[in-house]
Amino acid sequence: MTIYAIGDVQGCFDALQQLLDRISFHPEKDTLWFTGDLVNRGPNSLSVLRFIKSLGQAHQTVLGNHDLHLLAVALGAAEANSDDTFNDILTAADKEELLHWLAHRPMLYHDEETDFIMTHAGLAPSWDLKEAKELAKEVETLLQSDKITYFLAHLYGDEPSHWNPHLSGIDRLRCITNYLTRMRFCDKTGQLNFTYKGEIQNKPLDLIPWFEVKTRVNSELNIIFGHWAALNGKVNLPHLYPLDTGCVWGGCLTAMRLADKQYFSVKCVK
Ligand SMILES: [Mn+2]
Secondary structure, eight states, X not given: OEXXXXXXXXXXXXXXXXXXXXXXXXXXXXXXXEOSOOSSSSSOHHHHHHHHHHTGGGEEEOOOHHHHHHHHHHTTSSOOOTTOOOHHHHTOTTHHHHHHHHHTSOSEEEETTTTEEEESSOOOTTOOHHHHHHHHHHHHHHHTSTTHHHHHHTTOSOOSOSOOTTOOHHHHHHHHHHHHHTOOXXXXXXXEEOSOOSOGGGOOTTOEEGGGOXXXXXXXXXXXXXXXXXXXXXXXXXXXXXXXXXXXXXXXXXXXXTTTTEEEEEEOOO
């Protein structure tokens, strides 16, 4: 079995099909992992969701911020934004099945055989694997319960921005979710910062990418993640595999073959 991890698809169905042609994907022999953000901003969110769901055992995916936003809008827990492009899902005949399937995807995936971990944005600098898996599970439990609408209605917000194991209730879940699905820059203590939106090279001096926090305890883990197109698939540290190469912004859609870390990509039309 060959495993390929693929970055943020965001509704770019045609690019995904081209990429799968490029790697000669065969669902009985290969497995696809997706870094989340399957939907939104791109043109064909419904086709992407239907296709990935149809892969069944031949795929793994983790939830991204856009996937959670789709669930929130569908359940009436949040308003759609003017640039959301998932209305095709909201009006589809199979909407309920698709959303039920999506809500049951994990926040973190750890494959014991290959020892790769995958989340949408990364891991909080202070989390080891055991803690990260337990915290991801807390969020998954809510998403898969009848409290999902309550959770999603209270999900939005940047605070609390610093992980603390004593957090409780909805603040705790929001903080875990923000680290797993929205994190890019932190300060040197690992506190999240969502205010800076500019280029990495122009960032304020006190902000650093989450994976460069000096005290990070998970730097030996092999982490596949998406969410950060500006990294363009590269960081200068070992064990990190950023795969969002900005497909939906006219960049590329990228797959990495886990066994030999070979990359495959297709250029996307904006
Ligand atoms: Mn994202």
